[in-house]
Amino acid sequence: MPSRDTNVAFVRTEFIEPSPPPSSTQGPVAWMRENLFSSIPYSILTLLSIYFIYTLLAGLLPWLFGGVWDTSSIRECREVIEGTGGCFSVLSERWNQLLFGISYPQNAYWRPALAFVLLFVAAAPVMFPAVPRQLLVFTGLYPFLAFWLIWGGTILAPMVGLLGFVAGYMAFVQLEKTNGFAAGFFGGIVAALIVWLLGGFISGAMPHFIALEAVASRNMGGFMLNMILGTVCVSLSLPLGIALALGRQSDLLIIKWICVVFIEFIRGVPLITLLFVANVVLAYFLPPGTNFDLILRVIIMITMFSAAYIAEVIRGGLAALPRGQYEAADSLGLDYAQSMRLIILPQALKISIPGIVNVAVGLFKDTTLVSVISMFDLVGMIRGPILASTEWNGVYWELWGFASLLFFVVCYGISQYSQWLERQLATDHR
Amino acid sequence: MAEAQMQVSDEVAISIQNMNKWYGSFHVLRDIDLTVYRGERIVIAGPSGSGKSTLIRCINALEEHQKGSITVDGTLLSSDIKNIDTIRSEVGMCFQHFNLFPHLTILENCTLAPIWVRKTPQKEAEETAMHFLEKVKIPEQADKYPGQLSGGQQQRVAIARSLCMRPRIMLFDEPTSALDPEMISEVLDTMVQLAEEGMTMICVTHEMGFARKVANRVIFMDAGQIVEQNEPEEFFENPQNERTKLFLSQILGH
Ligand SMILES: Nc1ncnc2c1ncn2[C@@H]1O[C@H](COP(=O)(O)OP(=O)(O)OP(=O)(O)O)[C@@H](O)[C@H]1O
Numbered sequence: 112m113p114s115r116d117t118n119v120a121f122v123r124t125e126f127i128e129p130s131p132p133p134s135s136t137q138g139p140v141a142w143m144r145e146n147l148f149s150s151i152p153y154s155i156l157t158l159l160s161i162y163f164i165y166t167l168l169a170g171l172l173p174w175l176f177g178g179v180w181d182t183s184s185i186r187e188c189r190e191v192i193e194g195t196g197g198c199f200s201v202l203s204e205r206w207n208q209l210l211f212g213i214s215y216p217q218n219a220y221w222r223p224a225l226a227f228v229l230l231f232v233a234a235a236p237v238m239f240p241a242v243p244r245q246l247l248v249f250t251g252l253y254p255f256l257a258f259w260l261i262w263g264g265t266i267l268a269p270m271v272g273l274l275g276f277v278a279g280y281m282a283f284v285q286l287e288k289t290n291g292f293a294a295g296f297f298g299g300i301v302a303a304l305i306v307w308l309l310g311g312f313i314s315g316a317m318p319h320f321i322a323l324e325a326v327a328s329r330n331m332g333g334f335m336l337n338m339i340l341g342t343v344c345v346s347l348s349l350p351l352g353i354a355l356a357l358g359r360q361s362d363l364l365i366i367k368w369i370c371v372v373f374i375e376f377i378r379g380v381p382l383i384t385l386l387f388v389a390n391v392v393l394a395y396f397l398p399p400g401t402n403f404d405l406i407l408r409v410i411i412m413i414t415m416f417s418a419a420y421i422a423e424v425i426r427g428g429l430a431a432l433p434r435g436q437y438e439a440a441d442s443l444g445l446d447y448a449q450s451m452r453l454i455i456l457p458q459a460l461k462i463s464i465p466g467i468v469n470v471a472v473g474l475f476k477d478t479t480l481v482s483v484i485s486m487f488d489l490v491g492m493i494r495g496p497i498l499a500s501t502e503w504n505g506v507y508w509e510l511w512g513f514a515s516l517l518f519f520v521v522c523y524g525i526s527q528y529s530q531w532l533e534r535q536l537a538t539d540h541r
Numbered sequence: 542m543a544e545a546q547m548q549v550s551d552e553v554a555i556s557i558q559n560m561n562k563w564y565g566s567f568h569v570l571r572d573i574d575l576t577v578y579r580g581e582r583i584v585i586a587g588p589s590g591s592g593k594s595t596l597i598r599c600i601n602a603l604e605e606h607q608k609g610s611i612t613v614d615g616t617l618l619s620s621d622i623k624n625i626d627t628i629r630s631e632v633g634m635c636f637q638h639f640n641l642f643p644h645l646t647i648l649e650n651c652t653l654a655p656i657w658v659r660k661t662p663q664k665e666a667e668e669t670a671m672h673f674l675e676k677v678k679i680p681e682q683a684d685k686y687p688g689q690l691s692g693g694q695q696q697r698v699a700i701a702r703s704l705c706m707r708p709r710i711m712l713f714d715e716p717t718s719a720l721d722p723e724m725i726s727e728v729l730d731t732m733v734q735l736a737e738e739g740m741t742m743i744c745v746t747h748e749m750g751f752a753r754k755v756a757n758r759v760i761f762m763d764a765g766q767i768v769e770q771n772e773p774e775e776f777f778e779n780p781q782n783e784r785t786k787l788f789l790s791q792i793l794g795h
């Protein structure tokens with residue numbers, strides 16, 4: 112075979128440069144023709160949209176950039192601003208109130224802030240499979256740590272809480288091996304209760320042992336309250352929703368009917384009525400003198416509410432699985448718990464992700480409803496103390512815009528994450 | 542074929558006595574009596590809706606029977622959970638639609654039950670899995686997902702997955718009827734190989750060539766009853782029952 116170097120007259124020694132594509136298929140002009148002006152009606156639509164966007168920005172940008180940030184009341188704002196401009200001073204002046212509420216101690220703001228930052232560390236191993244699994248230990252400790260940071264008091268309280276769970280789990284493992292699931296389940300609960308009861312005495316007797324300044328629940332407010340309610344309720348309602356969905360398709364009639372009645376009842380009632388129940392009515396059922404924390408009551412209600420919806424979403428996912436998956440799991444000898452955990456739920460939950468995220472986003476926004484039962488979350492803060500004050504009465508756009516922005520950032524983040532997760536999990540289909 | 546290895550012992554593997562099953566008020570299985578000896582290869586044939594699937598699904602308790610008794614490997618099938626799980630881990634089953642777990646890789650499909658049910662250490666389970674994947678001739682697919690395999694490959698994985706539990710009995714419910722013709726033979730080859738190794742097998746299938754070659758007994762079912770059973774030679778050449786004749790003329794006729 113002749114080598115390439117030999118100079119044969121009719122053989123080229125280098126490649127021809129690729130010729131550029133015709134300009135009608137490339138470049139900005141072609142792109143615009145294809146995507147914006149492909150037909151006459153479509154061109155009109157494009158022009159209308161451009162005009163619409165222009166008017167929007169023409170109003171918005173001067174308002175944003177002409178705004179003032181350092182006056183002390185709306186009257187001063189009006190004096191300072193010529194033309195258009197937002198009175199954003201309300202945000203800088205009431206920044207802490209918007210985030211933490213009125214009565215959270217000033218010198219303790221770092222505690223919820225730290226808890227917020229640590230939330231990302233705790234959530235990372237759950238949300239991203241690439242994060243080292245060892246971090247899950249921190250995820251397990253986080254709820255107790257966050258409780259201690261936000262509510263303060265002696266560190267014994269969250270430690271007793273944690274110990275109760277550990278004791279309950281160990282009792283469950285031991286008893287389940289020898290006496291079966293039911294014995295393990297109730298044994299675990301009893302063990303946890305004993306630890307909590309005894310520990311409660313001890314931590315009650317030593318309120319100053321490694322203590323942070325205690326903050327009562329009624330002093331929580333601002334966006335912090337929305338974050339607390341949102342995070343706690345989402346993370347509680349997911350397992351509860353799974354349990355309800357499994358219970359609903361259980362063969363045990365009593366369990367099945369309890370779940371059906373619960374789900375259908377909760378879904379048939381507006382959240383706001385449940386919150387009123389939490390606020391007022393629940394007090395009637397409790398023994399007089401018990402001080403059942405308001406935030407806890409609200410958390411229970413919101414959790415039950417969203418758990419019912421999540422249960423229905425997951426039921427859809429379960430129903431979408433072919434029966435063959437259950438049969439294959441059974442025929443291999445997997446027991447109920449194993450086949451649910453390893454085969455059915457991973458697939459059903461994956462199908463349910465969009466629905467679950469929908470509920471989670473809705474739940475997070477619904478935490479603002481607590482303002483109706485006179486809790487001062489972000490919306491409650493704005494509506495109550497801030498807009499009612501003489502300094503800031505009338506600064507609607509800036510405040511509500513800010514509230515919208517905060518919620519939008521969180522909800523958009525959740526929805527982006529869920530889309531990413533769906534793509535990650537899509538490996539098994541073609 | 543290695544006839545010597547395909548010996549039937551006189552040890553009973555499955556014994557079904559006077560078994561009846563209803564779906565609601567519909568009487569699907571009537572007075573089934575069947576004794577399967579260790580090492581037997583039984584093919585069950587019959588028209589659609591005759592209860593073939595239901596019968597073999599009763600053997601590993603995917604369906605509950607209402608009357609009579611089923612004894613598998615000396616264990617009486619009752620609604621007691623422990624019992625059922627023991628039997629299921631001794632009896633492998635392959636389905637018409639493979640029923641692989643789509644969210645797990647091929648290897649994970651094969652190691653899941655050994656690890657969780659048999660408590661085999663992961664490494665050992667993976668070695669076993671690779672051994673059986675080699676046996677069904679697809680070790681190179683171990684890290685793929687079921688959705689990336691052809692139907693024939695998926696069915697062979699399903700067989701390997703069952704074998705990883707080291708079952709003493711294998712049940713097949715129309716393992717080839719969801720496959721394209723060119724993939725049928727690769728699955729049948731695997732099954733023939735299993736038979737040659739002495740596995741006790743019960744196959745519901747319409748592959749009469751397979752029945753002739755491998756089975757030592759062919760059972761014909763109609764309307765929930767065992768109508769006729771015989772050695773393949775006799776069964777195909779000299780059917781006794783009218784319904785069997787009709788059925789055979791229909792499926793062999795063209
Ligand atoms: N879950 C069920 N509920 C009610 N009837 C059923 C159920 N499963 C099967 N049947 C009925 O029981 C009869 C036997 O079904 P089976 O699946 O055992 O038939 P088959 O012999 O396997 O048929 P094919 O060759 O079509 O698979 C059929 O008439 C069917 O309609």
Ligand SMILES: [Mg+2]
Nearest residue numbers: 593594595715
């Ligand atoms: Mg069938």
